[in-house]
Amino acid sequence: MKPYYASPTEVQRFKAQRIEFSFRYQCSDCVHQRLSDRTCSLGYPNRALLEADGFLETEGQFVFCKYFEVL
Numbered sequence: 001m002k003p004y005y006a007s008p009t010e011v012q013r014f015k016a017q018r019i020e021f022s023f024r025y026q027c028s029d030c031v032h033q034r035l036s037d038r039t040c041s042l043g044y045p046n047r048a049l050l051e052a053d054g055f056l057e058t059e060g061q062f063v064f065c066k067y068f069e070v071l
């Protein structure tokens with residue numbers, strides 16, 4: 001899949017809507033996160049989702065997990 005780089009406008013819109021709609025998308029809200037060590041029970045490398053304050057990789061790409069299941 002081709003990485004998508006968010007524009008500053010898209011970033012600001014996402015941050016506003018994340019608050020407005022209480023959007024959950026990070027490992028900390030996912031049933032697959034192991035509470036003991038915060039790793040993913042499905043074996044995915046979840047550092048980016050755990051450490052990201054927002055929704056972007058450091059390179060500016062969207063970061064979401066398609067296996068996310070809300071608690």
Ligand code: SF4
Pocket residue numbers: 025026027030031032033039040041042044045046049065066067068069
């Ligand atoms: S399934 Fe995805 S969102 Fe859930 S803990 Fe694993 S990496 Fe995180």
